[in-house]
Amino acid sequence: MKILYFAWVRERIGLESETVEPPATVRTVADLAGWLAARGEGYARAFENPRIVRAALDRRHAKPDSAIDGVNEIAFFPPMTGG
């Protein structure tokens, strides 16, 4: 699956996007965030407070317990500050 990162999540990880193959035990947005956080120092910093990192599944806002099965594009980002 393709993962996109925005704003300070992107800066901390050092990537705009990447393609990953998480294990089958990773079923939800929260599982994926936890799995990513263990991939390295930048990831750990990006997800150090997972409650404030938001996610979108195929360009729709999602919750931590949303299932990622069948999703093509997952994005992680800070709370929105547009307008």
Next chain:
Amino acid sequence: MFTVRIQSEDFDASAEASALTRGRTDVGAVVTFAGLCRADDAPGGAPLIALTLEHYPGMAEEEITRIVTEARGRWPLSGATVIHRFGRMTPGDNIVLVVTTSAHRGAAFAAAEFLMDWLKTRAPFWKLEEREDAQDWIAAKDSDDDAAGRWS
């Protein structure tokens, strides 16, 4: 006519409002709101040099279109235009435009306010503040969540 545009270029608020009323006789109210980049001193006194708005291409347009659809379900609107810019802006520059039209002012005012409240909390944009000595991402405000929450 309902339009959502995500662009780096500036917009002309009065031209966008005119486009929603030209040739129509059923529009009794036009509300135009523009949000601008404001000169804003940090607590230590460092002036704001610029704001850079990052966005999620594709989702930004889709999400704002969903917000406009929600507004149309709540109020009898004859038209709406939402334009959100991305890129680097300096104080005085336009950032966002919301124009709503309806037969009566109540719906046009309420829908414009609803659209702005939801834009601030759901549209995937992030602001990077640039000052002389530092660059920092602006944190989301609880007051914006509270403003959006009153519509549910």
